[in-house]
Amino acid sequence: MSTSDEEIWEECPEEEDDYEEIYREYLEGSQESIFWNAPSSAVQLAGTNKFLLVNGPDAGQVSEIGDVSETEPGTAPPLINRDGALDGSLPLFLTHKGGQHHRHLSHALARLHQSHGDNISLGVILKVYGQSAQASRGFFEQCATAAVRIADPMCYLLDENILRLKKDPVSKSALSRAPYLRDPDDKNFLGRVLNAQREIGANLLLTPGRALDADNPKQSINALFEEGERAMSLLGSGERLALNITTPARWLISESLREQLFNELLDHEEHQIWFVRSQWRSQRSHTQPADIELLNGYKRLSELALDEDRRLLLPQTGLTGWLMLAHGAKGFGIGSSGTDQAFTEPSFGRKPGATRKERYFERQLLHTVERNVHDVLASLPDYQPCTCPYCSTLLSSPAWSHEFAGLHLLYSIGRLTAEIQKDSNNGYHPAIRRIVNRASRYVADKGLTDINAPQHLSAWGQLL
Structure with a gap:
């Protein structure tokens, strides 16, 4: 591609x-x-x-x-605490602090809470190594509306033999800020991973999240749960832990691999929170996967969590994570950049001087389009303008603001998440199906092509 x-x-x-x-x-x-x-x-x-x-x-x-x-x-609405956000009564909207345009995420979360806090719980995710510990603590403190605060240890970066990662995934800066990445065989590795999260101020701790190896499934799964049990034994009073699972997409697509993992998840009732990241095949930025086998794997995982009363959190999944709320997931993660909305196989490197495309998230399409396409859609009689706190400035300014476009996207999907809670008399599934069906009807006569066409809607319709 x-x-x-x-x-x-x-x-x-x-x-x-x-x-x-x-x-x-x-x-x-x-x-x-x-x-x-x-x-x-x-x-x-x-x-x-x-x-x-x-x-x-x-x-x-x-x-x-x-x-x-x-x-x-x-x-x-009054602020809720961590345990209130994790009890499953409200969908959990997790915002990733990415490498760009993160200075004002707290503004978007505050406005979301002000307008929709009765129907959504909020959280933030940052990388342990992404910035200094002091900067990370400051970010958490700024986001007072974020009931759940996660510092991702990113230990899957050590698994180049399992995942497809960019060359030299662990930088010198990452090693200095997350020194546990230097020696994963150290006997104190697990404790150091947990302590790094504590130091920053995370209130939901993660196990390391090393990638599961499809070529050695039994050994890999055993190591995951052995580490999970040891992590549970290291918790202090009042601490909460999520089982951090990282997999290639193959684990969700293959029925055999999926069932092996699911059986172990069922057997280990001590892990009530699952933090699951699956690496998708390479795809265009700001698009959703349309692979029905992958989506069905997510659906089966979500249904398992719902049936067993576990809390499934799907970081770095964007609108696909939102879709899985229909099937039993309790929260999902999204960021303002394409890399924070999807954990995909890399297919390119940075190109100096490259021009960044101007994009706009269209709520009616459940998709992000190019700016010129937005302008055409906005001129049509069936278009519904956005009323978020950012669009007035974004759309009236001569220069395009990627930051405001990103905040518009975050606020819009947060609002979508709150809407399904408000319309959830019979669960999230009917509410999400209605939204997806409206998007499918809306796009039918628009003649959108290439990256501007929401090609995932057809697969979503099958799944729902």
């Missing part, structure tokens, strides 16, 4: 701190700075004397009334 210059460019830098200086230089003097430098405002959290900052440089934090200069009318 050919890859556009934009898709090559979009491979995010591993060292997220390196992006900060670039971002500051870009923002200075831009129209976006007007939005971000607006006066701080807050909304009261219902039933408390505290206020959620929803605008200004500290958006996402909680303050006392004396620290707030301007308040907005109405109230926001």
Whole structure:
């Protein structure tokens, strides 16, 4: 499959701190700075004397009334805690802190909580090695609305013989920030992985998540659960642990491999939370897999979790993870860049000077399209304009803002997630099916082609 210059460019830098200086230089003097430098405002959290900052440089934090200069009318739902978010009563929307455009994720989460906090729980995921421990702690503190905070140890990067990874996946910077990656055979490896997450401030710990080997399934599965049992024994009072599972897509597609893993998951009732990442075949950026066998594997896993009352979290799955809420998943992860929406096999390297394509997520299509295609759709009588906090600035500015487009995407999919909870008298399946059916009807006469066509909708219809 050919890859556009934009898709090559979009491979995010591993060292997220390196992006900060670039971002500051870009923002200075831009129209976006007007939005971000607006006066701080807050909304009261219902039933408390505290206020959620929803605008200004500290958006996402909680303050006392004396620290707030301007308040907005109405109230926001009270914040829920980690255990409340993990109890399964609300869908869990997990936002990945990627290498680009992460400075204002707390703003999007605050606005989502303000408008939809009764119908959605929020969480954030960052990479242990993505930035300094101090920066990671600061990010978690900024995101007060994120009930679940995950620091992904990314130990699957050690498994080049199982997964398809870019060349030299563990950088020198990653080794300095996550030194446990230097020696996975160290007898204290597991403890060091857990401690690295604790140091940052994660409140849902993960097991290392080494990749399962399809060529040695029994040995690989045994190692996974032995490590899980040891991790459980290392937990302190009040700590929660998710079993971190990383697989090539083959594990979900192959009935034999799938059943071996599922049988072990059933036998180990001590693991109530499953954090499952599966590597998809290479695909175009910002698209969803249409492989019905892969989707059926996800469906079977989601149904298993639902039947056994386990909490299935699907990081780095984007809208595909949202779809799996229909079948029993409790949460999914998404980011503003293509690499944070899908864990795929690499098919390209970075190309210096590549131009980034201007993209816009269309709620009615359940798909992201090129900007010129958005302009055509927006001119049609059946188009429904977005009312998120970012589109007014995004669509009225002469220059395209990739940051605002990313925040629009996150907010829109968060709102979609809240909508299915609000419309869940008979579970999420009917609500999601109605949304997918509307998208299929909407696209039918639009004549969209290539990357602008939501080719996954047909497979979704079969699955639903």
